[in-house]
Amino acid sequence: MRAASLIAGIALLLMTVLAVFADFAAIEALITPGDAARTAGDITGSETLLRWGVAAFVLVAAAAAG
Numbered sequence: 001m002r003a004a005s006l007i008a009g010i011a012l013l014l015m016t017v018l019a020v021f022a023d024f025a026a027i028e029a030l031i032t033p034g035d036a037a038r039t040a041g042d043i044t045g046s047e048t049l050l051r052w053g054v055a056a057f058v059l060v061a062a063a064a065a066g
Contacts, residue, residue: 011063011066014059014063015059015060015063015064018056018057018059018060018063019056019057019060021052021053021056022052022053022054022056022057022060023053025049025053026049026050026052026053026054026056027050027053029042029046029049030042030043030046030049030050030053
């Protein structure tokens with residue numbers, strides 16, 4: 001029981017860190033509300049950041065499902 005609780009706690013901590021990074025540092029940083037052209041330019045200029053953000057969200061979803 002202790003091992004399962006420890007794994008669940010670590011997973012929740014990891015999910016929190018990944019979700020905060022993905023939402024605030026990656027996705028929100030690239031979006032300019034009301035300016036689609038600038039948003040597209042920011043995404044084009046920072047494709048790697050967008051990919052890391054999407055990957056982090058995928059990991060959060062996988063951890064939540066598991």
